Amino acid sequence: MTSTQPTAPAPHYLSLPDARTVTTQAVRAAAHALDKVLREQSMMCLTADPGVGKTFTLHTLCEQRPTLPALRLLQRPQARPDDLRHSLHHALNLPGDPPQDAGICDDYLRHALAHTPRLLAVDEAHQLSTSCIEYLRYLHDDPTPQVTILLLASRPRLKALRSQPTLLSRVTTWHHMEPLDPDEVLTVLPAFHPLWHNTPNRTLTHLDEMWAHGNLRRWAALTHQLQAHRRRHPDHPPDPDALLRRLHHRLALTT
Template identity: 40%
Template sequence: MTTAGRQGRLPAEREDHYMRLRGAHVVGTRALLAVRENIRAAIDAKAMICIYGPTGHGKSMAVNASLRDLAPQITHRIQFRARPSTRDLRHELFHALGLPGRPPSHAIEFDRTLRGALEEPRVLVCDEAQWLSKLCFEYLRYLWDDTSTDLTIIFTGGNGCFEMLQSEPMLESRVYAWQEIDPMALDEVLTVIPAFHPVWTQADPDLIAMCDREAAHGNFRAWAKITHHLTAGLKQTARTTVDEDLLRWAYSKLGRRAA
């Protein structure tokens, strides 16, 4: 399989957690359950939705885990790290959809090819959507508006994603649902983190609360980082349980995080 073909597919489950954290589980946070329900509704309605929020709160994990259950065979992903042109977008779609042969050389022919491929049910995940330009949004709207296509679009992104989509009235008016992923509240942290990784199963809830208050602040990626350092520390010190000294050592690696 080509690199482009792999990029168009859902990532493997081992990619869900930061740095492929061993022993970590996908846990049913409130955000994940809401993402799953919004995606289910979007697929049923063949709609556009937007899932957004600051980095590290579990957007991609929630979307990927939900789509593995709901639509694994028809999901395709695209992602850009810089402003793409519509030509870039066409080529990325061509490869993400796994279309055969070489990309057409003329825009009209290219559009006809993509519309034809989208006549069968497809779910398109546009990750880091804040990088898309106005022309790219217009092109995606053009494909979605076509009466012959059967397309669900899930826009996901971090800082600036909501503002970018809201600034495009023709697109914003078509978005079926908006979901912001917030940090986990402390009561959820105390329920979720012990189920997230075995290292926390027997941990004192007061230590978990201290860690969240002083370092993690409900950010799932921060919790994954701390867990990485903590498992390494347990191994190095031959300890079997988490104590305050070891925990403070683990999250000191993160530097200071604002709540």
């Protein structure tokens, strides 16, 4: 059983009109894992293959917990600790510019983080430098800030995080998100977008086997192609194989 929201609060890939947020099995499993680490105020790493929906799941989980103050950071590759400090300063809406002195900036951040338990979520965490990971360790180990740290990482890049002894001894939950299984595709896609409402199950299965493989980003791309076809040919139902050929052609041009 899946649940939906009529208006998606989280941004869908390609900004699909009329797309809905669907609480899939993977999202529910991630929510259960997150609630556990929130109670412990510990560290968690959420991983998935590209396109399965790590970032979208983060947005969804935060929207489902409106009373949870969440700080969401996306750092550039090989960012420095000062970059993290400045991002946190802005995410906390602290007045003025971040102090240039690292010690003073840390005091401001520790004071701001001391009053309310918060979720600190860092997307693309596999790109963090060792010094930034050490800074997250500092925030985690300091008894003053009340933060739960959630790291989002691509599964193919997970080795970069697991090679950090600092994280191995502190991350209490390594949670991997799986793509949609074939049976779930048949319920999720009609809930995800009205264009799939009356699509026969055999067509959804065919498209998933040949193209999407349970990957939500690929399903979004397929939905985008279906919308374009409907605009150009409103009186002609799309041929699934033609859509697949168009997608495979576009993929070949970008690789």
